[in-house]
Amino acid sequence: MDKKTTQLHKYHLSQEAKFIDFGDWSMPFSYEGTLKEHDIVRTSSGFFDVSHMGRLEIQYSEIEKISKLICSEIIDIPTNKALYSIFTNADGNALDDVIFWKFDDKIILIPNASNSEKIKSHLDAHNVEFIDKSPDTVLIAVQGPDTIDLIQDKFDIPEKFSTNFSENYLYARTGYTGEDGVEIMANNEDAESLLTFLIEKGIKPCGLGSRDTLRLEASLPLYGFELSEDITPVEASLTWTITNKNDYLGSKRINDQLSGESHKVLKKFIIDSRKIARTETVGIAGETKGLVTSGNFSPMLNKSIGFILFENMPSQDLIEFDIRGNLVEGNIVNKRFLS
């Protein structure tokens, strides 16, 4: 089957991007190289075509129904806020981690590309009405410390983690790289002029390769790796997202885990070398066995980093990894990779 491509595919081809299959999609993996693009986002500004992610428009009146499906408080936060949260199933496990953009009259829900159909079915099953805007729009994440300076003559920049809109765009000061920036949703017919604007500002295209090293370095989970339908937000060390005080789907199990019931534990680790402990590498901390969910090289730390899921809370921080038959030591870190 032919892979899906985004509205900006011709541009990616013109830039001789390398492509990668990502679920049903063929997406740019890199243009000038993952490490170079990583550096661009950490030091200046880069943009990512993330139009493979979903964009569902939901009328504000549906908010109470949504509140019963996610682990975060969504009703009481201000209407111009962006919210990272998790749709949970009846067992409290993660169906998807998503972003909500709240506006006065509506909410934009951004599910992961691979979970869009699942979330749409889930909303249908719980009588939440939505309009799928994904086919008619693009989503571009502009990220990096220079971003705000570069785009503020065209965009009225909201506070961090807040939303705003103009005639042609809906946007929020969010991202998934650990840097300041905005994510912009535009109708397909406005995509080209947005692209031209970004390019004229000297903002460089970046691919999913650097998006992955950036999000990992920013200590952010990725669905399909850290998150799945086999892990709760508590187990994924996303307890900070659990702010919904009311009953919601799966809240009982989540509350039981918060009250001390034994559970799996996702931890971050650093290896003091460039040897990468990749997904499914076995790591043992004392008596506790774990499996790496994501691992890669951190350009900022010049070390190898990652997430590892342990069967239960490990008793020590030293991890012994079996990297393709070689014993490599690493350490659990409890703070973020980047301060």
Added chain:
Amino acid sequence: MSDIKYLETHEWYLMKDDEITVGISDFAQNELGDIVYVTLPEVGQEFEKGAAVVEVEATKTVADAYAPMDCTITAVNSQLETEPETINNDPCGDGWMFKAKVNTVDDSGMSYQEYETFVS
């Protein structure tokens, strides 16, 4: 041009008398993306043709470079330990990985033109 030859597993080798110099092709480094770490063999280590000699860690994936023929390592490019990106920048020049004494000659690699056809 030199007599560099290529393998289907994307290594190149240059044979001079009974010694080979080995690295990975431009196609291979391009496929791997940014190389961040290599595990080089020890001088004196013996490898059979097809055995994994060098482990190449890139941000995208990890891959092995294989011995083009039975050989014994005589030198490694230690510059790669601190500057593994040299392989990306100059895969068939400064990015060479190891030199080895040939124990069983097997000069069956592809020419540049054959390899170009193979990867295209």
